[in-house]
Amino acid sequence: MLSVFPVAAKFTVCSPYGPRGGSIHRGIDLCAATDSPLLAVEAGTANAGTDPKGGNVIVLRSSTDAPLAYYYAHLSAYEGTFPRAVAAGDTVGYVGTTGNAAGGPAHVHFECWPTGVYTSAVDPWPLLRAIDPSLPARPAAHASPWPALFGGAAIVSLAVLAAHFVMVGQNVPRRRLRVA
Numbered sequence: 001m002l003s004v005f006p007v008a009a010k011f012t013v014c015s016p017y018g019p020r021g022g023s024i025h026r027g028i029d030l031c032a033a034t035d036s037p038l039l040a041v042e043a044g045t046a047n048a049g050t051d052p053k054g055g056n057v058i059v060l061r062s063s064t065d066a067p068l069a070y071y072y073a074h075l076s077a078y079e080g081t082f083p084r085a086v087a088a089g090d091t092v093g094y095v096g097t098t099g100n101a102a103g104g105p106a107h108v109h110f111e112c113w114p115t116g117v118y119t120s121a122v123d124p125w126p127l128l129r130a131i132d133p134s135l136p137a138r139p140a141a142h143a144s145p146w147p148a149l150f151g152g153a154a155i156v157s158l159a160v161l162a163a164h165f166v167m168v169g170q171n172v173p174r175r176r177l178r179v180a
């Protein structure tokens with residue numbers, strides 16, 4: 001059972017779980033300052049690896065709810081040696097921009113795999129809310145995830161909106177882009 005928040009720092013949801021750019025974003029992106037600590041969300045066995053997309057990644061397999069597992073990506077660095085048994089709240093790494101997050105905002109891409117494999121990924125947000133009921137029912141970023149990606153500006157400019165549609169709406173007819 002997920003019992004500890006994965007990021008031990010102030011964060012924003014810079015991209016929620018769900019459809020994105022014609023595919024499914026299988027995790028939630030939690031943006032936080034570079035090198036913010038990443039914590040084991042529950043007790044289990046943590047393993048580390050590298051992946052072209054995920055960069056420096058960790059898979060944490062629950063010791064009490066097998067085969068439940070969690071995936072953390074884009075770490076700037078690991079903490080400790082792997083594989084190893086961890087307790088809930090142990091630091092396993094740090095927020096970064098490795099893999100395909102290079103050049104973008106520092107964040108952890110966090111996934112929850114109920115059956116232990118990535119194809120089973122579900123939205124982690126309800127699990128995170130369960131340990132912090134003060135979080136909104138849906139990520140605040142759900143309605144407008146882009147300000148955080150474009151430097152945290154409070155005001156969404158038309159240029160940013162245009163960039164959004166170019167990035168995620170590749171199948172959108174051009175006339176709709178002009179309307180936007």
Ligand SMILES: [Zn+2]
Nearest residue numbers: 027028029109
């Ligand atoms: Zn992501």
